[in-house]
Amino acid sequence: MTLLDFQTALGRLVRAPDGSDPLRSLRLTDHERTRLDSLIRSAGYRFTVEVQRSWCVGRATSAGYLTLSILPTDLRTRLLDEWTNSGGGTSSFFAAEAETLLDFIAAHIPNPSHELTVCRLEQATLRANEGVATFIAPDPVELDRSPCLLGRGRHAGIANFHGEPHPVVSALLAHKPLPPVSSIAEVTVLFAPGLDHLCRPASAAEADLWQALTGLLELTELLRRGHHREDVAAMLQCGALEYANDPCAP
């Protein structure tokens, strides 16, 4: 067995031992497969998997701390199991782990719910905080160049509160149960590295603009759809939007 094949087999087995055929596509003889079968029955292998899971759960718990802390215990445990079984929790870098984990959690919790709001709030806060040290407001003059391709800011995010944010945040800080979800009032909060305190309420126009930019769009297309240039400029200025590529790249 080559070193590459051995490492691929062992790495796959440790990373996700319940996954489908970890030995797929490897050129292994019957003898080599027998040897690997014997290895994975050993106490040392089982303990290695246990250590790996413990490290991955530890990283994930730290990366999604706020959101995980408000989920019911059984849901939290199930999500962490699913996340680590699918290869999550393996990145040593906090921000990278948090970004993907919180997307995973967001896809598995009710919408609308305060839990989903908190999940997006945590993700957006981490993003904005990550970008604040290096953020430089882009030159608005670039908006006049054509074509001018725009996208969501890499260090920006939005959280939709179902009801006033204050009671939700107060409950979080006091470790108390979250208030009922309001079906009437929705408050959207914008997070970006160029904002004071990294966040502020978003206007309806800004929220619409954010929703429109699920992918990259040219400024002319945004204007054609009824969005306003001054909203685009304001969101660019705080890092909520970014120029996407040349010739508009900052």
Next chain:
Amino acid sequence: MIQPLGIGFPYIAQLPPDLYRSSLMSFVEVTPETICRQRAADRDVAIEIVPDQLDQARQTCADLPIVVHGVELSIGSAQGWNPAYIDMLDTFQALWPFVWHSEHLGFQTIPGDNGTTLEVGVPLPVPPTKEAADLIAQRAAEICRRYKVPFLLENPAYYIADLPSDPEIGDDIGLISAIMRQSGCFLLLDLHNVHCNALNHGIDPFATIDRAPLDRVVEIHVAGGASRDGFWMDGHNGPVPGRVWDLLEYTLARAPNVAGVVFEMLDEFAVRLGVDAIANELQHAATIWNRCRRRAA
């Protein structure tokens, strides 16, 4: 021969900076990844030093010399090491020169689908084969040439006993010896890892040390661990066990080129253990270091 530095401790941002300005340590071991972030760059990933965190680390360490102890190189990955780590270390060396640097002898990445790289999530041991020895020795030699300061590889703790091996290499110590011989790199002898392997696999730790290339040992790690499910874990989570202090005394008497001893701790446990307990461990290390140096003189 490298000028001896004495007793060192890892840079841990959460600890009080005064600890690093005391007389308890004469150098600091910095893991650059702890002051870095990962960023997507095209199809690849870059490891970027965070300027604020670098400034904080430099202020904390003040005038103490530093050595680097990396965790993200994955020097033993057959598919290739982590080029982002190398790029980061190039920048780091230019910003903050180090006396020597080290990495773990292991692998933590495997090939994913469509040319991607998957992280395993935990470092795994490299099988003691000639293919592995040749590959790692060639990479270690390349690193020695690139950074022009001593490069050290750390012996790992491992729990899987029955790895494929070649008779001319034998075991983990044979693998280390072959790599040192072929590459010219040095050994970071982690005595707690020796202790772990001894307890978990029924090996005599003193015999392990006797078989190691002791003339290549530049740095020694001592650390604490914990027992779990019948294994002694390489946890870096507490005070150094008495047996590991015995191994330190034994090794220092036999390894002529040791330039530093580091009491290794993980961030979260260091904060929990507290400054007083850390100081006790550093003083204990210093006592043994000074005693062995006097004997050698």
